[in-house]
Amino acid sequence: MVGAAEEIQLNRLESQVEHGGGGAWEYLCLVRKLKVRRSEKVLKYGLAILKDPKKRSKLGGEEWTLYEQVSLAAMDCQRLDVAKECINTLQKKFPSSLRVGRLEGMFLEAKGSWADAEKAYSRLLEENPLDQAIHKRKIAMAKAQGNVSSAIELLNKYLETFMADHEAWRELAELYVSLQMYKQAAFCYEELILCQPTIPLYHLAYADVLYTLGGLENLQAAKKYYASTIDLTGGKNVRALYGVCLCSVAINQLSKGRNKEEKDSPDLHSLAAKALVKDYKQRAPTKVSLLTTTLQNMKLLS
Amino acid sequence: MAANEDSGSFSKTSSESGNDLPIFSAENLQCNLKVIYYSRTFLSIIGGVIAGILGLTGLMGFVVYFLIMALTSLGLAAKAKFSINSYFDYWNRIVFEGFLGGLMSFVLFWTFAYDIVHIF
Amino acid sequence: MADDLVLDTAIRDWVLIPLSVVMVLIGVLRYFVSKLMRTTQVPDAKVVREGQVVLRARNLRAAANFIPAKSFRSRRVYYGNEENGLLHVPKGQAQNAQAQMLSDPNMAMDMMKKNLSMIIPQTLTFAWVNFFFSGFVAAKIPFPLTQRFRSMLQNGIDLSTVDVSYVSSRSWYFLNLFGLRGLFSLILGEENAMDDTQRMMQMGGFGFDASKSLSAEKDSLDIVQHDWALPRLEQRAEAVLRKLVK
Numbered sequence: 001m002v003g004a005a006e007e008i009q010l011n012r013l014e015s016q017v018e019h020g021g022g023g024a025w026e027y028l029c030l031v032r033k034l035k036v037r038r039s040e041k042v043l044k045y046g047l048a049i050l051k052d053p054k055k056r057s058k059l060g061g062e063e064w065t066l067y068e069q070v071s072l073a074a075m076d077c078q079r080l081d082v083a084k085e086c087i088n089t090l091q092k093k094f095p096s097s098l099r100v101g102r103l104e105g106m107f108l109e110a111k112g113s114w115a116d117a118e119k120a121y122s123r124l125l126e127e128n129p130l131d132q133a134i135h136k137r138k139i140a141m142a143k144a145q146g147n148v149s150s151a152i153e154l155l156n157k158y159l160e161t162f163m164a165d166h167e168a169w170r171e172l173a174e175l176y177v178s179l180q181m182y183k184q185a186a187f188c189y190e191e192l193i194l195c196q197p198t199i200p201l202y203h204l205a206y207a208d209v210l211y212t213l214g215g216l217e218n219l220q221a222a223k224k225y226y227a228s229t230i231d232l233t234g235g236k237n238v239r240a241l242y243g244v245c246l247c248s249v250a251i252n253q254l255s256k257g258r259n260k261e262e263k264d265s266p267d268l269h270s271l272a273a274k275a276l277v278k279d280y281k282q283r284a285p286t287k288v289s290l291l292t293t294t295l296q297n298m299k300l301l302s
Numbered sequence: 303m304a305a306n307e308d309s310g311s312f313s314k315t316s317s318e319s320g321n322d323l324p325i326f327s328a329e330n331l332q333c334n335l336k337v338i339y340y341s342r343t344f345l346s347i348i349g350g351v352i353a354g355i356l357g358l359t360g361l362m363g364f365v366v367y368f369l370i371m372a373l374t375s376l377g378l379a380a381k382a383k384f385s386i387n388s389y390f391d392y393w394n395r396i397v398f399e400g401f402l403g404g405l406m407s408f409v410l411f412w413t414f415a416y417d418i419v420h421i422f
Numbered sequence: 423m424a425d426d427l428v429l430d431t432a433i434r435d436w437v438l439i440p441l442s443v444v445m446v447l448i449g450v451l452r453y454f455v456s457k458l459m460r461t462t463q464v465p466d467a468k469v470v471r472e473g474q475v476v477l478r479a480r481n482l483r484a485a486a487n488f489i490p491a492k493s494f495r496s497r498r499v500y501y502g503n504e505e506n507g508l509l510h511v512p513k514g515q516a517q518n519a520q521a522q523m524l525s526d527p528n529m530a531m532d533m534m535k536k537n538l539s540m541i542i543p544q545t546l547t548f549a550w551v552n553f554f555f556s557g558f559v560a561a562k563i564p565f566p567l568t569q570r571f572r573s574m575l576q577n578g579i580d581l582s583t584v585d586v587s588y589v590s591s592r593s594w595y596f597l598n599l600f601g602l603r604g605l606f607s608l609i610l611g612e613e614n615a616m617d618d619t620q621r622m623m624q625m626g627g628f629g630f631d632a633s634k635s636l637s638a639e640k641d642s643l644d645i646v647q648h649d650w651a652l653p654r655l656e657q658r659a660e661a662v663l664r665k666l667v668k
Contacts, residue, residue: 130470161470164477190489190497194478197485221490224652227659228488235659235666268656271663278667343604359564403604409563410601413589417438417561422431 006034014038017045024049025059032069039076046070047082064093071103075110083107098128102137109141117141132162139171148175166195173205182213200232200240207243216254223247227268235275244272249298273300334389338378339400345374346404347411354415367408371401427588429559437560437591441551445598446605452543453610459535472636475501475508479639487651494648502640509640511633548595552578555591563587 013027024045031038046066049055056063071086087107090100101124108117118141121134128134135158142151155172162168173188189206196202207225210218226243233240248269273295280288295301349370353363378396379386386393479501486494501509556578567575567586576584578592589597 130467161467162474163471164474164481187493190493191478193488194481194485197488221652224656228652228655230659231655231662235662268660268663271660271667274667275663340608343608347605347608354564357564360566363564406601407604410597413561413563413597414438414442416564418434421562422429422434 006030010034010036014041017041028066028069032065037076039073042069042073043077043079043082046073050086064090068099068103072106075106078110080107080110083110098124098131102131102133105134105137109137109144114141114145130161132158132165135162136168143175148179151175152179164195166192169195170202177209182209185209186213198232200229200237203229203232204237204240204243207240207247211243211247211250214250216251219247219251219254223251223268230272238276238279241272241276241279245269245276245295245298245300249300269300277301331391335395335399338396339403341374341378342371342400342404343407345370346408350408350411351415353408354412354417355419357416357420358412359416363412367405370408371397371404427559427562427584429562433558433560437555437558438594441555441560441591441594442598444547444550445595445602448543448547449602449606450610452540453606456540472633476635476639479509479643483639483643483646486646487649489650490652491648491650498643498646502643507640509636509643511636544599551592551595558591559584559588560591560594561589563589 010027010030013023013030016022017024017027028042028046028049031042047070049059049066050063050070056066059066067086067090071083071090074080074083074086084107087100087103090097090103094100101120105117105120105124108120118138121138121141124134125131135154139151139154139158142148142154152172152175155168155175159165159168159172169188169191173185173192176182176185176188186206186209189202189209192199192202193206203225207222207229210222210225223244226240226247229237229240230244235241276295277288277291280291292301346367349366353366358366375397382389382396386396390396482494482497482501489497499507501507504510559576559579563575565587569586572582572586574596575586575593576588576590577596579590
């Protein structure tokens with residue numbers, strides 16, 4: 001999760017570095033801290049520091065961290081020669097390090113030699129059966145090879161031990177959604193909500209899954225979760241606004257025959273529709289008419 | 303004493319990141335509590351030194367401590383824009399958190415400063 | 423009562439101030455030493471798993487109101503059932519956990535290291551204080567106390583006529599030991615906040631007993647009342663939107 005303030009700071013630093021204003025190392029540190037993926041920039045500026053012996057020696061012990069960061073970025077950009085060089089340097093410095101071993105495995109992965117990478121990881125796991133990063137690499141590898149079901153299997157096994165790892169739950173949820181296994185995905189999203197109940201993203205995704213599952217009960221729940229997303233984001237999330245509208249339409253259709261015993265918050269959908277219109281007026285005035293007709297068709301806007 | 307209080311509250315709350323839900327994000331709450339704890343400790347140390355230098359003895363010193371704590375609470379409440387419930391789960395957090403821990407530091411520094419300045 | 427005991431300024435310069443400075447320095451030093459000595463021991467898979475189970479159950483308890491009642495109930499059964507629930511601890515296993523922990527040399531070693539980093543400097547400083555400064559009246563606390571505090575504050579002085587508020591150097595050492603914690607947490611950051619006294623308490627329980635925390639978690643999970651928060655959030659959302667539209 002990258003906060004808004006941090007992102008602004010990051011972008012500021014990035015443009016500063018780009019215009020030759022210095023602060024490359026600070027930028028790289030921030031990238032590492034926030035775990036954002038800006039491999040090209042990292043490669044460019046990191047390499048510049050590494051190639052300059054004076055700058056490099058100024059870093060002291062942090063030099064090796066930079067080597068690691070640059071090699072990862074290089075792999076991401078398919079600059080395998082650079083990555084190899086960095087890893088070799090690290091290898092010389094730390095011959096029996098787990099972290100370097102992991103890098104080597106990732107290098108094999110980047111080369112596309114899956115079997116070798118698999119072997120390397122298995123060897124590392126024998127020594128450290130509880131290394132989370134390596135487990136995750138194996139899962140990612142299965143996913144990269146397009147083998148989603150085995151990725152799911154591995155991920156499930158991983159979660160049996162590390163069941164408080166919310167990133168893994170999120171990955172699993174997304175994998176399930178990609179296979180259209182919505183019930184399982186719903187479970188994962190519930191787990192995520194339990195883990196971090198104030199993150200609107202999970203509420204939204206859970207609502208999406210519930211809406212897709214269908215059925216009156218699920219739809220009502222979905223509407224509630226869309227509503228909670230609205231609450232958590234202060235009504236700025238357009239998807240949640242649409243979600244509320246769609247859910248209430250679907251609920252109306254389903255419960256038409258029955259008596260409406262539970263008519264909770266009758267205003268919510270019309271309010272959501274109004275908020276949508278307002279938002280569109282501000283940001284995309286040309287599309288307001290499109291929106292209003294759609295909403296009128298759904299009988300949400302008079 | 304007033305000047306000291308000001309300097310204290312300046313360093314006090316730089317990161318009071320709150321959230322406005324009945325549900326609390328545990329991290330933010332923890333962070334806020336830490337801020338309280340730090341400001342309390344900081345002010346009790348400063349207050350202890352000042353009370354010692356002024357040569358307060360007996361009950362007066364404790365009165366000063368309570369005064370400082372009350373001012374801290376007030377300052378924290380002001381920092382939270384008096385909507386304490388949006389930053390903490392109970393309003394009395396602001397009053398009691400770190401009170402006793404601060405007392406220990408206060409007494410120590412009070413004694414220390416008092417001894418150095420006055421009794422020899 | 424010798425109310426106005428005259429103390430030599432040399433005592434201040436050579437006892438009171440050095441003692442406090444040394445205490446602070448030792449605290450800082452100890453912090454860094456313990457940082458250096460901290461080892462990353464390879465935990466047992468079972469221990470990791472139990473820790474994670476507890477964490478997850480705690481999350482469930484804390485955020486139970488955010489998931490639908492059905493989901494909550496099924497999870498509760500999943501955690502707490504008597505056959506293979508995650509939090510259920512078989513009876514026989516509970517007792518020998520302690521023995522197992524004692525027999526694990528790694529654990530004991532780690533424990534010892536931790537305690538050593540705490541005990542050695544303390545013993546050394548105490549010995550140092552005892553050797554050089556025993557028998558001094560080093561300080562005077564600026565408030566009156568009753569006779570009962572005599573043994574606490576005038577440790578090392580066997581005079582019953584001195585006013586209780588005078589503090590012997592050894593007791594000044596103890597006062598520093600406890601009172602400086604606040605200062606340490608300010609200058610060294612939060613990690614140091616958990617300090618000696620807490621560690622001593624932990625030592626009493628000898629580490630972290632997984633089965634105990636598992637069953638404690640199970641009990642507290644059993645009494646959680648589920649009250650779905652979402653309908654309330656819906657109303658809040660309505661209020662938010664109303665404000666937005668207006």
